[in-house]
Amino acid sequence: MSDLPRTPSPRRIAYDVLSAVRESDAYANLLLPVRLERSGLSSADAALATELTYGTLRMRGYYDAVIRIAAHREIDQIEPAVRDLLRLGAHQLLSMRVPSHAAVNETVTVAAQAIGRDRVGFVNGVLRGIARTKPEKWRERVLADAGSRDEAIAELGSHPVWIVRALRQALTAERRPRTDVEAELEALLEADNTAPRVNLVALPGGPGVPDGAEPDPYSPYGFTMPGDPFRLVRDSGGWVRVQDEGSQLAALALVAARPVRAGERWLDLCAGPGGKAAVLGAEALRGGARLVANEIVPARAGLVRNAVTPLGDAVEVVEGDGRGIPAEHAGQFDRVLLDAPCTGLGALRRRPESRWRKQPRDVAELERLQASLIDAAVEALRPGGILAYVTCSPHLGETRIAVAEALKRHPGVLEELPTQEILQGAVKQPLDLAGDPAQVQLWPHRHNTDAMFIALLRKA
Numbered sequence: 001m002s003d004l005p006r007t008p009s010p011r012r013i014a015y016d017v018l019s020a021v022r023e024s025d026a027y028a029n030l031l032l033p034v035r036l037e038r039s040g041l042s043s044a045d046a047a048l049a050t051e052l053t054y055g056t057l058r059m060r061g062y063y064d065a066v067i068r069i070a071a072h073r074e075i076d077q078i079e080p081a082v083r084d085l086l087r088l089g090a091h092q093l094l095s096m097r098v099p100s101h102a103a104v105n106e107t108v109t110v111a112a113q114a115i116g117r118d119r120v121g122f123v124n125g126v127l128r129g130i131a132r133t134k135p136e137k138w139r140e141r142v143l144a145d146a147g148s149r150d151e152a153i154a155e156l157g158s159h160p161v162w163i164v165r166a167l168r169q170a171l172t173a174e175r176r177p178r179t180d181v182e183a184e185l186e187a188l189l190e191a192d193n194t195a196p197r198v199n200l201v202a203l204p205g206g207p208g209v210p211d212g213a214e215p216d217p218y219s220p221y222g223f224t225m226p227g228d229p230f231r232l233v234r235d236s237g238g239w240v241r242v243q244d245e246g247s248q249l250a251a252l253a254l255v256a257a258r259p260v261r262a263g264e265r266w267l268d269l270c271a272g273p274g275g276k277a278a279v280l281g282a283e284a285l286r287g288g289a290r291l292v293a294n295e296i297v298p299a300r301a302g303l304v305r306n307a308v309t310p311l312g313d314a315v316e317v318v319e320g321d322g323r324g325i326p327a328e329h330a331g332q333f334d335r336v337l338l339d340a341p342c343t344g345l346g347a348l349r350r351r352p353e354s355r356w357r358k359q360p361r362d363v364a365e366l367e368r369l370q371a372s373l374i375d376a377a378v379e380a381l382r383p384g385g386i387l388a389y390v391t392c393s394p395h396l397g398e399t400r401i402a403v404a405e406a407l408k409r410h411p412g413v414l415e416e417l418p419t420q421e422i423l424q425g426a427v428k429q430p431l432d433l434a435g436d437p438a439q440v441q442l443w444p445h446r447h448n449t450d451a452m453f454i455a456l457l458r459k460a
Contacts, residue, residue, distance in 0.1 A: 008035075010045045011088065011110050014052035018084045019114075021057065021353050028053055028353055056091045057352040058193045061158035063090040065142045070129040071122075081115045082123060089127040094138060100131040157189030162360045163345060164189070170394040174435040184445070191444035192348040192355075198229045199244050201275075203282040206239030206310065218427040218447070219248040221279070238310035243275045244350070246442045246449030247392075249423060251279040253440070253454050254337050254388035256426035257417060262288030264334040269322040269377055272300025274307030276339055276390075277315065285314035289334075293317045323372045325380045335386050336377045340370045342391040342398050346451030349444055363397050370398060374406045378414060381459040386417070389455045394441055399453040403439065406457070417456040 008016075013035050020026035032053055036046045056063070064075045067086050071078065078086070085107055092103035104127045111123045133141070139156060146152035154161040167188055171181050201221050202209045209215060209223045210232065216222030222245045225232055233240050254266075266284055271277040271293035284291045293308065293315055295301040301319045308315040320326075322338075343362055348355050370391070377387050389406075391398045407414055416438035423440055424430055432446055440454040 008039050008041075009106070009110070010041065010049035010052060011106050012113065013039055013041070013049045014056065015084060015088055015110050015114055017053050018056060018088065019081065022080060022084060025357065027351070028057060029351065051096065052088060052091065054195060054352060055095055056087050057356075058349075059091060059095060059158045060087055060352075060356060061160070062142065062155055063087045063094070063158075065145070065155040066090055066094065066130060066138050067126060069141055069145055071126045079115075079119070082111075082119055085111050085115070085123050086126055089123070090130055093127065093130050094135045104128055104131060153185070153189075157186070158193055159189055159348075159355055160358075163348075163355060163358070166345065166395045169396055170399070170441070173396060173400060174441065176434045187445040188443060191448075193352075194349060196244075196349050196444075196448075197224050198242060199224055200229055200233070201241050201243040201248050201279065203239050203241070203278055203310070205282050205286045207236075210240075215428075216245045216248075217429055218431060218449075219245050219252065220426075220428055222248050238307075241275060241278055241307065243279070244347075244450045244452075246346075246447070246452035247275055248279060249427065249440075249442065249449070250339065250388065250390045250452050250454050251276040251283075251337065252426050253419060253423045253456060254280070254335055254386065255283045256422050257335070257386045257388075257456050260284075260287030260289055261334075264289035265332055266291045266335045266337070267329075267333040267377075267380055268293045268337045268339070269373060269380070270339050270341060271295045271304045271317070272297060274300075274304035276337060277304055278307040278311070280337060281308045281311040281315035285311050289314075291315045292329075292333075294320055294322055296321050323369075323376050325376050330379050331382055333380045333385055334382055335388070336380055337388045337390065338373055338377045339390045339392075340366075340373055340398070340402075342366055342370070342393040343395060344392055345395055346392040346442075346444075346453070350450065363395060367397050367402065370402050371405060371409075374402070375409065378406075378410055378459060383459055385459045387414075387457045387459070389453075389457065391453045392450055394443070394451045394453060399441070399455075400436070400439065403455045403457070413460055414457050415460055417458055419454055419456040422456060423454065 017028055017032050020031055021028055068075050089103055089107035092098040108120055108124050111120050142155050143152050146155055150161050154164045168185050171184050200223055204221055213223040213225050266289055268277045272295040277293040281291045293304050295304050305317045343358050344354050418437050419440050420433050420437045442449045442452045
C-alpha cells in the first residue's frame with residue numbers, strides 16, 4: 001500500500017483503506033478512524049472519505065458487474081489495485097451526487113499518485129464509459145448480462161450468490177403465512193447495504209439513558225443519540241457503550257429466562273470483545289449473581305476487561321479455550337451464554353467487507369466448532385441451568401440445524417424453552433417474530449437490528 005501524501009484527499013484515504021482491506025484483511029471500521037484522525041481533514045471531508053470507503057465496500061459486487069461490462073473483460077483479469085480505483089470511481093458515478101467530471105478526474109488523480117501514470121489511461125477510459133450511461137440504465141444492463149436469476153439478485157444486491165441462497169433459505173424456514181420470500185430477500189439485501197446508525201446501550205444499574213436520546217424500540221437500555229455518540233461513550237466512565245440492539249436482546253433473553261437468584265454463577269463462554277458480557281455483568285451485579293467471562297484470545301480478553309471495568313467484582317475475566325471446561329467448573333453454572341464464533345452474516349451492514357471474505361467452506365468448519373462449544377456449555381451447566389445459544393448469523397447450519405443437532409447429541413439432557421415468549425416479556429414493544437417458538441431470529445429489514453439468532457435451552 002502506498003504511503004499517504006502529505007495532505008491526503010478523502011479519495012486517497014478511501015483508496016488506501018480499500019487497499020489495506022484487500023491486501024492484509026484489515027477491518028475498515030478499525031483502520032479508517034485512525035487514518036481520519038491522522039489526516040486532519042475537516043468534518044465534511046472526513047464524512048466524504050467515510051462514505052467513499054463503506055459505500056464502495058458494500059456495493060463492490062454490483063460495481064464489479066458494471067466494470068465487467070464497461071471494460072469488456074472479466075473482473076479478475078483487471079489488476080487488483082486498478083479494481084479498487086474503478087470501484088471507488090463507480091461508487092461516485094452510480095451512487096453519489098458527485099458530478100461525473102469530478103468523479104472521473106479526482107479518481108484519475110489518485111490513480112496517478114497511487115499506481116503510476118502508465119495505468120491511468122485505462123482507469124480514465126473505463127470510468128468515462130460508466131459515466132456515459134445513467135445509473136438506472138446500468139441496473140438494466142447488469143440484469144440483462146447476468147447468467148441466472150440468483151446471479152442477477154446477487155449482483156444487483158451486491159452479495160455473493162451463496163450468501164443470497166443462504167439468506168433465502170433462512171427466510172423460507174420461518175414459514176410466514178402469505179409472505180413473499182423474494183420480496184423479503186430484496187428488502188434484506190437492501191438493509192445490508194444501508195449504513196446503520198450508531199446504537200448505544202446504557203448498562204443497567206448505571207446512570208441510565210441520557211436526556212435527549214432516542215430510545216430503542218425493544219431494548220429497555222438501548223438508544224441512539226444525535227451529535228457525537230462516541231464522546232458520550234468516552235465521558236460515561238464505561239456505563240455507556242456502542243452495542244447493536246439485537247446483541248442487547250440476546251443477553252437480556254438469558255436474564256429473562258427466569259428470575260435471578262442471589263448467589264447464581266453465570267458464564268459467558270466466548271466473551272470477546274465484551275459487549276454482551278457488560279450487559280450480563282451489570283444484570284448480575286443488580287441481582288446478586290457473579291459472571292465469569294471467558295475469552296481464548298488474550299487481546300480480546302483485554303477488551304472484555306475494559307468493557308466490564310465499572311462492574312467491579314461482579315465479573316471475573318479468564319482466558320482459555322471454551323471447548324475445554326476445567327473439571328472444577330463442570331456443572332457449576334446456573335446460566336451460560338454461548339455467543340458462538342460464526343460467519344457473521346447477520347452483521348454485513350456494519351462490516352461490509354466480510355461478505356467478500358467468507359466462503360461456503362467456512363460454514364462447515366464453524367459448525368464443528370459451534371457443536372464443540374455447545375457440548376462444553378452443557379457440561380458447564382448445573383442441572384436445571386439455562387443455555388443461551390446465540391449467533392450473529394441467520395445461516396441455517398449455524399442456527400436451527402445447530403440446535404437440532406445439539407438436542408440429538410444430548411437426548412433427555414437438553415430441552416428447549418419458549419424463547420420467543422420469554423424475549424417478548426423482556427422487550428418494550430412486541431417483536432415481529434415467526435417460525436419455531438423456541439427460537440428467535442432477528443432481521444435488519446424487519447427489526448433494524450443485526451440478524452441475531454437466539455435459542456434458550458435448559459439442562460434437565
